[in-house]
Amino acid sequence: MRSQVSLAFLNTGQGFIVALGLVIVMAMAANGVVNGNMTIGDFVLVNAFLIQLYMPLNLLGMVYREVKQSLADMEKMFSLIDRDVEVEDAPDAPALRFDGGNLRFEDVQFGYDVRRAVLAGISFDVPAGRTVAVVGSSGGGKSTLTRLLFRFFDVGAGRITIDGQDIRTVTQKSLRRHLGVVPQDVVLFNDTLEHNIRYGDLTADDAALNRAIDQAQLRDLIGNLPDGLATMVGERGLKLSGGEKQRVAIARMMLKDPGIMIFDEATSALDTATEREIQRALRDVSKGRTTLMIAHRLSTVVEADEIIVLDQGRIAERGSHASLLARNGLYTAMWQRQQAEREEEELDVAQDPGVVPDALAS
Ligand SMILES: Nc1ncnc2c1ncn2[C@@H]1O[C@H](COP(=O)(O)OP(=O)(O)OP(=O)(O)O)[C@@H](O)[C@H]1O
Numbered sequence: 001m002r003s004q005v006s007l008a009f010l011n012t013g014q015g016f017i018v019a020l021g022l023v024i025v026m027a028m029a030a031n032g033v034v035n036g037n038m039t040i041g042d043f044v045l046v047n048a049f050l051i052q053l054y055m056p057l058n059l060l061g062m063v064y065r066e067v068k069q070s071l072a073d074m075e076k077m078f079s080l081i082d083r084d085v086e087v088e089d090a091p092d093a094p095a096l097r098f099d100g101g102n103l104r105f106e107d108v109q110f111g112y113d114v115r116r117a118v119l120a121g122i123s124f125d126v127p128a129g130r131t132v133a134v135v136g137s138s139g140g141g142k143s144t145l146t147r148l149l150f151r152f153f154d155v156g157a158g159r160i161t162i163d164g165q166d167i168r169t170v171t172q173k174s175l176r177r178h179l180g181v182v183p184q185d186v187v188l189f190n191d192t193l194e195h196n197i198r199y200g201d202l203t204a205d206d207a208a209l210n211r212a213i214d215q216a217q218l219r220d221l222i223g224n225l226p227d228g229l230a231t232m233v234g235e236r237g238l239k240l241s242g243g244e245k246q247r248v249a250i251a252r253m254m255l256k257d258p259g260i261m262i263f264d265e266a267t268s269a270l271d272t273a274t275e276r277e278i279q280r281a282l283r284d285v286s287k288g289r290t291t292l293m294i295a296h297r298l299s300t301v302v303e304a305d306e307i308i309v310l311d312q313g314r315i316a317e318r319g320s321h322a323s324l325l326a327r328n329g330l331y332t333a334m335w336q337r338q339q340a341e342r343e344e345e346e347l348d349v350a351q352d353p354g355v356v357p358d359a360l361a362s
């Protein structure tokens with residue numbers, strides 16, 4: 001606005017000076033003609049001179065605005081450049097040597113704020129090719145585990161290793177190349193559906209794209225959209241439903257085909273039937289691949305090799321589904337609660353199909 005105001009002043013002032021000068025000079029020239037010491041031709045010549053002089057003056061306003069705008073842009077750029085990078089690669093860091101993908105958390109402690117620990121010493125192992133599930137109450141630090149793994153933050157104490165290499169010692173680029181995530185809050189670019197899926201691997205061919213679309217159960221959706229794959233998804237993907245966004249994220253990750261897969265509530269927004277289909281597809285692709293699965297709905301993780309129950313930043317219980325049930329602890333309580341809820345829902349629907357179940361109505 002300041003730039004616009006000053007430009008308006010400049011233009012007005014310039015116009016005023018130009019007009020005033022023109023009047024005075026033309027008056028002088030006219031006077032000369034009247035007195036007889038100038039001819040009509042001289043009068044026209046003076047006018048022509050003046051016009052040639054003013055032309056470049058008019059450009060001045062435009063140049064002024066350009067310079068102002070560029071200065072503003074440069075300021076923005078420098079403030080961006082000056083921003084500190086929170087997590088930096090170690091000098092001369094080598095690339096990650098990926099070998100099967102043995103993932104290890106060793107006594108990891110972390111807090112976003114020094115005054116409050118989110119993870120208070122977490123140790124677990126995901127052997128290459130195995131699936132480990134993490135469950136626990138909301139805010140327990142499950143998503144934080146994935147952020148640490150991607151090195152969006154560095155651990156406060158302890159370490160995270162992949163195939164024996166501390167992830168802080170390798171480059172972030174090589175680390176992230178081997179990791180694929182379906183995040184809890186999917187972010188899409190305001191671009192076409194196709195570009196958003198291809199973002200997983202920009203060099204993928206059409207066959208791979210189609211495979212990913214099928215695995216993520218996106219075929220029907222694309223068939224129903226008037227523009228198909230060319231549909232614009234809107235800012236952050238706001239024109240897609242929550243479940244559709246999740247499926248785009250799943251397709252994106254399948255296309256990337258990473259060595260280690262992380263699912264953070266990957267199917268939480270889907271209906272039971274679609275969820276079952278996708279869970280089957282996920283099981284297929286995660287076979288033989290290191291997988292970290294975070295879920296609230298316990299029924300989606302019963303087949304994991306190990307289930308870890310996080311509570312208050314610590315591992316409260318761990319083991320297979322059956323052994324956890326046998327312990328009769330936190331996990332059992334969560335499981336029974338969810339089973340009861342599900343039965344109630346099914347009962348409600350069965351008894352009175354006209355009534356919307358609570359879960360849907362709220
Ligand atoms: N960027 C952040 N800055 C500060 N605090 C954060 C940040 N992200 C998360 N937290 C806090 O850390 C805690 C753990 O968050 P996290 O996202 O890991 O929970 P979660 O176990 O994934 O929960 P949910 O099941 O609801 O997804 C929360 O109490 C949250 O308030």
Ligand SMILES: [Mg+2]
Binds near residue numbers: 142144184264
């Ligand atoms: Mg989370």
